[in-house]
Amino acid sequence: MDFRWTEEQELLIQSLEELLQREAPETLMAELDARHEFPFKPWQALADNGILALGIPEEYGGVPADITTLTLVCETLGKYALPLGIIYSLGIITIRDIIQFGSEEIKAKVLGGFVRGDLPVALGITEPQAGSDAAAMKATAQIDGDDVIFNGQKMYCTLAKIAKYILLMTRDAQGTNPYASISMWLLPTDTPGLRFNILNKVGWWTVPTYEVFIENARVPRKNLVGQFNSGWPQLMANFEIERLALCAASVGAAEAALEDSLSYANRRVQFGNPIGSYQAVQHILTDMAIKNENMRNYIYKVAWMMDQGQSVRHEHAMCKLYVARAACEVTDSAVQIMGGLGYMMDHRVQRLWRDIRLMRIGGGTDEIMYNIAGPQLLKHARKS
Amino acid sequence: MKIVVCAKLAPDASDIEVRSDGSISLDRAEWRIGSFDLQAIEAAVRLRDAHGGSVTALSAGPQRINHSKLRKDLLSRGPDELVLVAEDVLNGADTAVTAQVLAAAVRKIGAVDLVLTGEGSADLYFQQVGLQLGELLEVPAFNAVSKIEVKDSGVRIERSLEEETEVLELPLPAVLAVTTDIHTPRLPNMKEILLAAKKPVYEWSLADLELENAPEPRVEAVSLRAPRPVERKRILIEGSPEEAAQSLAGYLVKEGVV
Ligand SMILES: Cc1cc2nc3c(=O)[nH]c(=O)nc-3n(C[C@H](O)[C@H](O)[C@H](O)COP(=O)(O)OP(=O)(O)OC[C@H]3O[C@@H](n4cnc5c(N)ncnc54)[C@H](O)[C@@H]3O)c2cc1C
């Protein structure tokens, strides 16, 4: 067993760390958060330095990268500038769906644009009545000659208004099996008939989320991504890597929370000694460090399995469940260690705490992760 | 234009550990490209990109600089090839020895138009290697160079001095030590990192350099100690400017400073 990164990975991450310190320093990220502004400039810097090119096919300006390398990138983004890690993770699923299922024309414009700094394609699955039960979606796609006309309402559609495209999921009302009645489309966000309502969130203030009302939005039929009524399996193909990427960003945030806590515990004097000298505080810090170590090992293992072409059907769900909860606990402990300061907007741990809380809900809730992993575990036990 | 850029690979200063007796341990330090040399590499690569030619990175030091990650790190920043003179006798080499070895290597590379170095090395920072190198190669050598333009068959340079900027035109070949603000060094991307592994690396021994005389150190390091941290005095001086100046002078005399 070899826990070392490759030299290429070490050099890439060193370079990325320096880039983030230059282009996305904490002061800037804090400012953008307070102003609820998308980090356009740091995002462009990622493109300019080839980070967004990673894992994109070379013919569209990309550079080969395995899943382990992408995981390290997400973790580093999460540590230095969590919103960038979040945005990158959201992009991973839609961009990969397009790499795998998009037509040549769609790939050329979307992938080339992404490598040059376009925002990721937003993902339109969730609807008011279809959250965890995503297949209960109702948005329709009606073929009209060479065009298709969309109607419906999407919920919690992150980046929708500011991205160039939404990867829109629709449901064929005629189909009896919902999983064989869903289609995937590329919907330009400037299409007439779209209305966006921004949602106020507890965290993710620099990464806007919208409710999208779709009324007779007409696009060419060739905007279909993949096969008609094959949208569900296409979507599932890349959910695992999206969850892994969200986990990696969360681990980065937990590392940042621990670093802040350690440095504060060494500095802050109460009762005549640094609070770090008290066992009660050392226990909290040690538990945080153990969780971080476990989370990191778990995401690297899942990434490695994916790179080996192994199935991660239940492992990825267990990993997401563990990481989302552990990262919430670690950021909560950071707030605790900082006492009153931890609860103040002046310090970043409150932001990490607010931003990380979503990880137990978005990309599939904790409970849904149990629902994926549990039956798989039982099935494996029956087989062996 | 054929450019050689000299870069020292040295222990990262942020990894230095001070032992309880004040001695310094570099055992756990990661070795990196000298931070001041990164600017020289950037300047060399930009000149090549604008005017054609090639950039050869050159580094001399102990065996451990011949490490594949360091080689890739150097080459991922743009040079076309790398020459390493890595022998343990060069561990802790003084500026005279370093300049003699680099001069011999530059001669062996041959037909070099321009040699660039950083302002000083990241660990010792004597700021002398560039000038000594020019002397040994018998070509013009300048430090504090903050701008380089190719002009006719030579270069036009700006030197940032304390009070003024000096503009000079020089024939080539020449040796120039660049300032830290000449350019912001680029950050290598994955494409460049992957490409770095495919670029040529030449490992030369001191014997390969055919030095007439074995390089002779001029400096003998007697000891290296971290300064002992001193508790701050925390003295607040109040009163009118005259009174304050008086009492400040009093304190300075009392502490034996003046
Ligand atoms: C900030 C944010 C950004 C988002 N971004 C996007 C996006 O870009 N694109 C997109 O399509 N969606 C997005 N979502 C939607 C997200 O995927 C859903 O919120 C999530 O899947 C949960 O759905 P829901 O909110 O409708 O909750 P519900 O599904 O209503 O769940 C409510 C509770 O019931 C539990 N529950 C539901 N079913 C079961 C069950 N069978 N067994 C046990 N427990 C169950 C859930 O775990 C949860 O605790 C985003 C959400 C948020 C909050």
Ligand SMILES: Cc1cc2nc3c(=O)[nH]c(=O)nc-3n(C[C@H](O)[C@H](O)[C@H](O)COP(=O)(O)OP(=O)(O)OC[C@H]3O[C@@H](n4cnc5c(N)ncnc54)[C@H](O)[C@@H]3O)c2cc1C
């Ligand atoms: C919103 C808000 C409103 C407030 N309102 C008021 C108010 O109206 N009036 C007022 O006077 N104060 C008020 N406070 C202050 C509040 O009582 C303090 O924040 C609290 O007592 C903690 O002190 P601290 O923030 O300095 O943290 P610290 O005392 O610095 O604690 C930091 C961390 O070290 C731990 N720690 C400290 N000492 C030890 C020890 N000996 N052993 C183990 N662990 C230790 C703490 O539990 C904590 O986890 C308020 C604070 C907030 C955030």
